[in-house]
Amino acid sequence: MTAPPTAAGAALRDELGTLVLDLLAAPSPNPPGDVRDVAGVVTAYCDRAGLPHRLDRPAARRRNIVVDVLGPTGRDGRHLVWNGHLDTFPASGPPSRPRRAADRVHGRGAVDMKGGVAAFLVAARRLRESAGDLPGRLSLVLVCDEETFGPMGARGLLRRRPDLLGDALVSTEPSSLGLVRVAERGYLWLMVHVPGQSMHAAYPGAGEGAILRAAGFARRVADLVADVNHGLAASHPPPTARDEAMDRLLGDGAARIVREVSLNLGTVRGGLAVNMRPADCRLSVDLRVPETVDPQDLLGRVEELAREAGGRVEVLGRGPANSTGENADIVTAVTEAVTRRTGHRPVPSTGIGCTDARLWRHAGVPACVIGPDPATMGTDDEHVRLAELEALVDILCDSARQYLSGES
Structure with missing residues (x-):
């Protein structure tokens, strides 16, 4: 029997549930790829949470957001990048209204990947509030144009901002918490x-x-x-x-x-x-x-x-196919954080689909993916479990501390 959540855990789950619903209530199907409304949800959260951010406008309806979680100036050490995308698959029929039912949030893009975006934002708030003297730099990069591998999202942003390649990357694309994706076809x-x-x-x-x-x-x-x-x-x-x-x-x-x-x-x-x-x-x-x-x-x-x-x-x-060595420091940090949080050591794996993580790997930057269960991704009943997102927030914070402190 699962123990009831603590008051802090219940508050975290409610914060995640509200944020995922807000993100889902701003549809961003690609095509056509208009992410202005969902970008507005992200920047509003950043304003409330005290997260410095910059908006990149590569085209009229496209937006990329760079959140300076830690840094960028006055901090020595490694630069960790978190990456997610704001666009979703188009719905196969009239979009259903996002809803929360107990531990699940339902809606197009809940799994791929507005749940992962919510986990990043909440983890960013927690880390910024508690980082103390943690060395290094942490950037959160939320982009458009991922579903179609278009030129306006991560690909274009990295050409304009090569500093955002960093030293390592983590993505919260759907993967399941039992797998750390280190390669893609x-x-x-x-x-x-x-x-x-x-x-x-x-x-x-x-x-x-x-x-x-x-x-x-x-x-x-x-x-x-x-x-x-x-x-x-x-x-x-x-x-x-x-x-x-x-x-x-x-x-x-x-x-x-x-x-x-x-x-x-x-x-x-x-x-x-x-x-x-x-x-x-x-x-x-x-x-x-x-x-x-x-x-x-x-x-x-x-x-x-x-x-x-x-x-x-x-x-x-x-x-081309791409991969990161299983012994890379960021893979070790994520693997150990998952093990501490879930009690089970995740398995390194190859992703079935492609993600923007490939762009960092192509540039020689170690990159891995850890995210929610992909089972309902793109289906008419797409949904994400809040307990999974709550665990993901802990994993993101824990692995970032380990990687940035050089303990991997």
Whole structure:
């Protein structure tokens, strides 16, 4: 039986619950990526909490926020960066009203990742109030444009503010408190353009319409991915305790998935009417690529399949697989903080999806992810548990103290 929370614990949980609800009440789906309202919620909290912050406006509806939790001037030592994002997946239907039910807060973005943003903000307040003579600098970077890997968020901000790379990074993207994500697969985001001949559908004509051609291309890409994964399976090691932990916490097959290429056809656009052959079709393709597969080789094979269908490939985005050593000081600090708070040592793992942490790793900065359970992320009943966020606040504060004091 779980012990009732103390008065301080109940106050913390209520603060988190209210803040998550406020963040969810300011929708920020991407697309279109307008984060002005949710950025206003963040800056209002910072004003109340006495957290110095600066607003970055890369475009009319985009905002990034840099919170100077500790520093930036007059402090010697390491620079730790916390990173989260303000945009969310779009809702699949009319957005439901955010609500709190006992220990859970429901709403689009509760898991990915307004719950994690709330944990960062509350942890920032607590650390600033209690830091004392803790050395070093701590920056909280909350960005737009993460869901689409766009140029206005962390990518653009780091170009303008390279000092925000710091010496180490922690993200609260969803991961589960039983896993510390230290690696991610790479990705290829493609738009495949397939042409056809527009004409009346009932009359005979040469060749297939664009959508049928695109469907054939899609089948061949799926076959290609299956062949690549079949070859990879031969080199998979026997299951380990780490694999078993990933499957238990993220769902059966998670440990296998991070070693494979994943394929998703996200959108299909083409045609004008049911009784017309379409003149063109566009398919968006999402490929996630493990470190054992050459992404350039895979791209070349997809381009060849597109040419065979009479089409062409436009690269929307790409990024290589990336990782941080499991013995990095920040990984040690987070791992030990989780162990102290939960009584269970978390397992280092590879993330199934991609996060902005990759940008820090690409720059040679150690980065890890520790966040809430991802089980309901992006679903119609997305929700986050406040007990998990309460633990996350403690973990963030504890690991920051350990890392900045140089005890890792």
